[in-house]
Amino acid sequence: xxxxxxxxxxxxxxxxxxxxxxxxxxxxxxxxxxxxxxxxxxxxxxxxxxxxxxxxxxxxxxxxxxxxxxxxxxxxxxxxxxxxxxxxxxxxxxxxxxxxxxxxxxxxxxxxxxxxx
Numbered sequence: 001x002x003x004x005x006x007x008x009x010x011x012x013x014x015x016x017x018x019x020x021x022x023x024x025x026x027x028x029x030x031x032x033x034x035x036x037x038x039x040x041x042x043x044x045x046x047x048x049x050x051x052x053x054x055x056x057x058x059x060x061x062x063x064x065x066x067x068x069x070x071x072x073x074x075x076x077x078x079x080x081x082x083x084x085x086x087x088x089x090x091x092x093x094x095x096x097x098x099x100x101x102x103x104x105x106x107x108x109x110x111x112x113x114x115x116x117x
Contacts, residue, residue: 046071047088047116050081056102060087072096072105080113089113 048062048071058081060071073089074096080087089110096107 041092043090043092045088045090047086050083050085050087052081052083055099056105057099059105060089070105072098072102072107073110074107075109077113080115086116087113088116 046060046062048060051059051061051070053059056072058073058076060073060076062069062071071091073091074094076089090112091108091110094107094109098105098107
C-alpha cells in the first residue's frame, strides 16, 4: 500500500513539474508570462583617453564640461588597450564586478570603437 502512495506522489510531482511557463488567456490568445521585464538599453557615445592601472586595468577617462568620468569597458578590443590612446565608442552601461578600489568606475559594453587623432 505504501508503495502505491509513493508512486502516486511521484506521478503528481512529475506532472506538475512538466507544465512549463504559466500561460494566461487574453483576447482569445495564449500568452506566456514573462519572468522579468525587459529594460531598454540606452546607447551613448563617448570620446576619451585610455588609462591603464594595475588595480583597475584599462579605463577610459572622459572630460565632460568640468566633470571627469571614468568608464570600465568590459569588452574593449586588445588593439585599443594602449596608454594615452584617444578613442570614440558607443557604450551601454552594464553590471560588472569591480576590483577593490575601482568602484568609482562605470562599467560599459562598447561597440563601434575607433581611434581619434
